[in-house]
Each structure stands twice: as structure tokens, then as C-alpha cells.
Amino acid sequence: MPAWRSISLWMDQLGEDLTPRPSLEHDLDVDVVIIGAGYTGLWTAYYLKRHAPGLSIAIVEAQTAGFGASGRNGGWLMGNLLGEDRLLAGLSVEQRRQSFDLLHGIPDEVKNVIDREGIDCDYRKGGGLYCAARYPEQEASLRxxxxxxxxxGLNESDYRWLSPAELAEQIRVAKPYGGIFTPHIATLHPAKLVRGLARAVERMGVQIYEQSPVTEWHAGFARTAVAQVRSRWVVPAVEGYANTLAPLGRYQLPVQSLIVATEPLSQVTWNEIGLSQGQAFSESSRQVTYGQRTADNRLVFGARGGYQFGGRLRENFDLSSDEIELRRYLFSELFPQLKNVEISHAWGGNLGMSRRFQPHMLCDHQQGIALAGGYGGEGVGASHLGGRTLADLILQRDTLEVRQPWVLTAGGLGALKAWEPEPCRWLGYNAIIRSFVYEDKTLANPHSPPWRRQFASRMAGFMEGFMH
Ligand SMILES: Cc1cc2nc3c(=O)[nH]c(=O)nc-3n(C[C@H](O)[C@H](O)[C@H](O)COP(=O)(O)OP(=O)(O)OC[C@H]3O[C@@H](n4cnc5c(N)ncnc54)[C@H](O)[C@@H]3O)c2cc1C
Incomplete structure (x- = not known):
């Protein structure tokens, strides 16, 4: 059996034997074929079946359900979208509030489904903490x-400033400068969610085929090396693996995020740190960090990884000692008592970044193609909205979901912005990331003179501007 258990802490912890489902051996005719059994594909199947139980749906997965980012992520279930400020900019105040309510409702809607379907995935809605906790500039940027x-148009009930004393009621970091609390985030066990969802859609009559990489797709069909599925609708749901399904790689870049988990920590240590409600937390630097206290009392902590020339997927996620030590350095800046803690698991995954740095939910009725992606590291909640929205679009349901600025119904794939060719992408990505790393090193060094601190921040801010 493939070594799927070593994919992540989460897959390692599953109380199931990961026996592969059958692979696709014969040609099929179905109403909807979905490529990829991660959250996007499974949520799409789930909501299609809820609203139209008679549809025949096949999901064709290259490896196993949860092999991708859905079985590897940091478990932040966020009620927002990457780039929502830009996406919502053109709307009226009332429309914007409706959109925010829709987004903020995502964690509760996921909770409704997991309760209904009996999916125990350690869901806790403790909110999220964005902490200014390493250098003073973080306070100004968070403010x-x-x-x-x-x-x-958001207010204190959505995002609230916390003084250092208020922050310490929730999380005790070595250098508290303040922070922001939002109630619109839950944490969960990613692999229990994706595996539970796969079983739920199977109960509803969806067929899942594993170890069946799709090699070619087009309007009306998807093909593996062995068999072909003919279908009125094709839903590619491969996010960070877009390069495997031409021409999607033009529109979505695989970027890696890398993550570590400690051994379970003692109650004494957690009394020192806090996070008693399962709050998600980050230290707000451009290192894109994210952490959670797991249900079994580990610290899981991740940060931005990299981009490989030509959009090559990273297959090997045995992290180097430098990669592990960078994450250890970042979390022990917050919690010095964890400096020498045992790290039990280290892994990573590929996620999809769209050229506009914002997600899209696209439907082309004429061709019968629907897809969602570009979540950019904030896809646990976004993929739920994506699946719900694609189901409504396919079934032509007139809902609030389909009337959002991230929904594209004209122009087919042409509505997406393509990435620049290489070597521009690689050079651009690395120039931006180098400026972020330089900024972080400069600001984290208390001896950096004020002029250098300002220069580093201005440069990183300027480079970040190219991302939009
Ligand atoms: C390390 C890491 C940490 C993250 N942390 C967070 C977080 O805390 N919060 C958050 O909101 N987001 C986070 N994300 C992002 C989030 O996990 C993803 O956006 C989300 O899981 C995407 O789900 P998906 O179903 O679209 O894609 P995936 O889960 O990647 O699923 C795609 C599936 O398609 C399959 N596939 C690929 N190619 C083919 C093919 N040719 N044929 C058939 N099948 C194929 C893959 O095997 C895979 O199973 C993180 C991502 C990573 C990598």
C-alpha cells in the first residue's frame, strides 16, 4: 500500500487503514465527473447530491482522498477569502455586508454538515488571533x-483590537505588542474532515475512483491511462496540481507551504501558553505563519515554503533541517520554552495561487465545465464555499452564492488571468520573497538601525504591491 500515512501528522493519526478504493478500470457515462478528491471536489459532490440526489457523479482521484493540501493543511477554517478587500471593493455597502455575512457563515455551515453527517474532525470555533509578537513594527502594520x-464596513464584532493584557488572556507570547481577534475562524483536523467527507458522499451514491490520475480532459470527458469518463459536466478540482491538467497550469501556480508538529505538550506548558479554546493564531509577519493547538495538545505551526522553477510540483516533503529549524525559530520567538521541543512530524504540500491572488468560482454552461480554486493558502473554508457555489451554478439555483464577485460565468477559462511565462514567474516570485526575508531578518534584529528597518519594510511593501 502506498505510504499515504506519512503525508502529514493528520494522515498518520487516522484511525482507518487507508485501503485504496478501486481505480477506474472501465469507461463510464455520468452526469458529472469530478477530478480530484480534496475538499473542493468532495464539497461539490456533496452539495450536488443534496440538491439533486438523482445525479450520477464520479470522482476520479490520482492517489487517495486527502492526498493533496486537504490532508496536509494547518486546519484553519476561515470565514473569509484571500483578496476579499479587492473583490468586494466595487459593491454597495449593503451588498458588501451580505458578502461578508456569507463568508463569515462558512465555519458554521461546515459545522452543520459535519454534525449531520457524523464527521468527527475536532472542530472548535475558538476564533483566530493575529499577534504582533516579534517586533514593534508588527503592531503598526496590524493596526x-x-x-x-x-x-x-466591518466592525468590532468581526475584528477587535487586543491590548497586550487582553492578548495575554488568550495567548501568552514573549513579546506581546497587541493583536487582533476575530470570531470567524474555527480549527479542525484536516484529514478527518476530508476522509469523513469522502465517506459521506459515497453514502449519497457518489463513486470515488482512486489511484487513477487523469491525463487528459476536455468539455464532455476526462481520461486516465486506462479508461475514459464521458460526462455532461467536468469539474477539475486539483488546486495546487493544476500543472497536471493542461491548460489549467497557466492560471494556477503551485506554491508550497511547510509545517511542523510537536509531540503532545504537557498541561503545564499549555497553562503557560494558553489557547484553551483551540484558537488559531499567527504572528503577523510576511512569513505567512499559522498555528493551532491540536485536540491532542500538540503545537502545529507552518510558514510559507517556496516556488519551483517552471511550476514544478514538489513531490518530496521530507523537510530539510533548515526548513524545520526556520519553523522552530519562528514559534520559539513566541514561546521560548519550546526552543528545544521534540518535533514529531514535518511535512508540506502544494497549494494553488491565481495570478490575481484571489479565488475564482467559474462555470461555463455551454461547455459543461465548472471549477474553483486560487485559494492561495486560505482554502479550507474557501473550498467549502467553492463546492457549494459550483453546485448552485451547475444546477442553476438562484442563490446569494452565485451572485458574488468571485463567480465567473462568462468567457470560460479565458476569464482567468494567465501567469507570465518563465523565467519571469520564478524571478518575480524569488525577488518578492527575498525582500520579505530581508525585512523579517532586519526587523527581528533589535540592533538594526531605524533607517534600515524603514528601508526593509518599504522595500517589502513595494514588492508586495506587484502581487496585486
Ligand atoms: C501545508 C499547507 C497548509 C495549509 N494550511 C491552510 C490552513 O490552515 N487554512 C486554509 O484555509 N488553507 C490552508 N491551506 C490550503 C488548503 O489546504 C487548500 O486550499 C485546500 O485544501 C484545497 O483543496 P482542494 O480540494 O482544492 O485541493 P487538494 O486538497 O490539493 O486536492 C486536489 C486533489 O486532486 C488530486 N489530483 C491532482 N492531479 C490529479 C489528476 N491529474 N487526476 C486526478 N486527481 C488529481 C490530488 O491528488 C488531490 O487529492 C494549506 C495548504 C498547505 C499545502
Whole structure:
């Protein structure tokens, strides 16, 4: 049996034997074929079956359900979308509030489904903490972020400033400068969710074929090396693996995020740290960090990884000692008592970044193609909305979901912006990331003179501007 258990802490912890489902051996005719058994594919199947139980649906998966980012992520279930400020900018105040309510409702909607389907995935809605916790500039940048959220129409019930003392009621970090609390985030066990969802859709009559990589797809069909599925609808749901399904690689770049987990920590240590409600937390630097206290009392902590020339997928996620030590350095800046803690698991995964740095949910009725992606590391909640929205679009349901600015119904794949060819992407990505790393090193060094600190931040801010 393939070594799927070593994919992540989460897959390792599953109380099931990971026996592969049958692979696709014969040609099929179905109403909908979905390529990829991650959250996007499974949520799409789930909501299609809820609304139209008679549809025949096949999911064709290259490896096993949860092999991709859905079985590897940090378990932040967020009620928002990457780039939502830009996406919602053109809407009226009332429309914007409706969109925010839709997004903020994602964790509760997921909770409804897992309760209904009996999926135990350690869901806890403890909210999220964005902490200024390593250098003083983080306070100023978080305060600017909060002001921008308020200017979009959000208020204290959505995002609230925490003084150092208020922050310490929830999380005790070595250098507390303040933080932001939002109630619109839950944490969960990613692999229990994706595996539970796969079983739920099977109960509803969806056929899942594993170890069946799709090599070619087009309107009306998807083909593996062995067999072909003919279908009115084709839903590629491969996110960070878009390069495996031409021409999708033009529109979605595989970027890696890398993550570590400690051994379970003692109650004494957790009394020192806090996070008693299962809050998600990050230290707000451009290292894109994310952490959670797991249900079995480990610290799981990740940060941005990299991009490989030509959009090559990273297959080997045995992290190097440098990769592990960078994450250890970042979390022990917050919790010095964890400096020498035992790390039991280290892994990573590929996620999809769209050229506009914002997600899309696209449907072309004429061709029978629907897809969602570009979640950019914030896809646990977004893929739920994506699946729900694609189901409504396919079934032509007139819902709030289909009337959102991230929904594209004209122009087919041409509605997506393509990435620049290589070597531009690789050079651009690395120039931006180098400026972020330089900024972080400069600001984390208390001896950096003020002029250098300002220069580093301005440069990183300028480079970040190219991302939009
Ligand atoms: C390390 C890491 C940490 C993250 N942390 C968070 C977080 O805390 N919160 C958050 O919101 N988001 C996070 N994300 C992002 C989030 O996990 C993803 O956006 C989300 O899981 C995407 O789900 P998906 O179903 O679209 O894609 P995936 O889960 O990647 O599923 C795609 C599936 O398609 C299959 N596939 C690929 N090619 C083919 C093919 N040719 N034929 C058939 N099948 C194919 C793959 O095997 C895979 O199973 C993280 C991502 C990573 C990698």
C-alpha cells in the first residue's frame, strides 16, 4: 500500500487503514465527473447530491482522498477569502455586508454538515488571533490592517483590537505588542474532515475512483491511462496540481507551504501558553505563519515554503533541517520554552495561487465545465464555499452564492488571468520573497538601525504591491 500515512501528522493519526478504493478500470457515462478528491471536489459532490440526489457523479482521484493540501493543511477554517478587500471593493455597502455575512457563515455551515453527517474532525470555533509578537513594527502594520477592515464596513464584532493584557488572556507570547481577534475562524483536523467527507458522499451514491490520475480532459470527458469518463459536466478540482491538467497550469501556480508538529505538550506548558479554546493564531509577519493547538495538545505551526522553477510540483516533503529549524525559530520567538521541543512530524504540500491572488468560482454552461480554486493558502473554508457555489451554478439555483464577485460565468477559462511565462514567474516570485526575508531578518534584529528597518519594510511593501 502506498505510504499515504506519512503525508502529514493528520494522515498518520487516522484511525482507518487507508485501503485504496478501486481505480477506474472501465469507461463510464455520468452526469458529472469530478477530478480530484480534496475538499473542493468532495464539497461539490456533496452539495450536488443534496440538491439533486438523482445525479450520477464520479470522482476520479490520482492517489487517495486527502492526498493533496486537504490532508496536509494547518486546519484553519476561515470565514473569509484571500483578496476579499479587492473583490468586494466595487459593491454597495449593503451588498458588501451580505458578502461578508456569507463568508463569515462558512465555519458554521461546515459545522452543520459535519454534525449531520457524523464527521468527527475536532472542530472548535475558538476564533483566530493575529499577534504582533516579534517586533514593534508588527503592531503598526496590524493596526493599519484593522483600519482597512473597518473602512470596508466591518466592525468590532468581526475584528477587535487586543491590548497586550487582553492578548495575554488568550495567548501568552514573549513579546506581546497587541493583536487582533476575530470570531470567524474555527480549527479542525484536516484529514478527518476530508476522509469523513469522502465517506459521506459515497453514502449519497457518489463513486470515488482512486489511484487513477487523469491525463487528459476536455468539455464532455476526462481520461486516465486506462479508461475514459464521458460526462455532461467536468469539474477539475486539483488546486495546487493544476500543472497536471493542461491548460489549467497557466492560471494556477503551485506554491508550497511547510509545517511542523510537536509531540503532545504537557498541561503545564499549555497553562503557560494558553489557547484553551483551540484558537488559531499567527504572528503577523510576511512569513505567512499559522498555528493551532491540536485536540491532542500538540503545537502545529507552518510558514510559507517556496516556488519551483517552471511550476514544478514538489513531490518530496521530507523537510530539510533548515526548513524545520526556520519553523522552530519562528514559534520559539513566541514561546521560548519550546526552543528545544521534540518535533514529531514535518511535512508540506502544494497549494494553488491565481495570478490575481484571489479565488475564482467559474462555470461555463455551454461547455459543461465548472471549477474553483486560487485559494492561495486560505482554502479550507474557501473550498467549502467553492463546492457549494459550483453546485448552485451547475444546477442553476438562484442563490446569494452565485451572485458574488468571485463567480465567473462568462468567457470560460479565458476569464482567468494567465501567469507570465518563465523565467519571469520564478524571478518575480524569488525577488518578492527575498525582500520579505530581508525585512523579517532586519526587523527581528533589535540592533538594526531605524533607517534600515524603514528601508526593509518599504522595500517589502513595494514588492508586495506587484502581487496585486
Ligand atoms: C501545508 C499547507 C497548509 C495549509 N494550511 C491552510 C490552513 O490552515 N487554512 C486554509 O484555509 N488553507 C490552508 N491551506 C490550503 C488548503 O489546504 C487548500 O486550499 C485546500 O485544501 C484545497 O483543496 P482542494 O480540494 O482544492 O485541493 P487538494 O486538497 O490539493 O486536492 C486536489 C486533489 O486532486 C488530486 N489530483 C491532482 N492531479 C490529479 C489528476 N491529474 N487526476 C486526478 N486527481 C488529481 C490530488 O491528488 C488531490 O487529492 C494549506 C495548504 C498547505 C499545502
Amino acid at each position: 493599519r490592517y484593522l483600519a482597512s477592515l473597518y473602512s470596508e
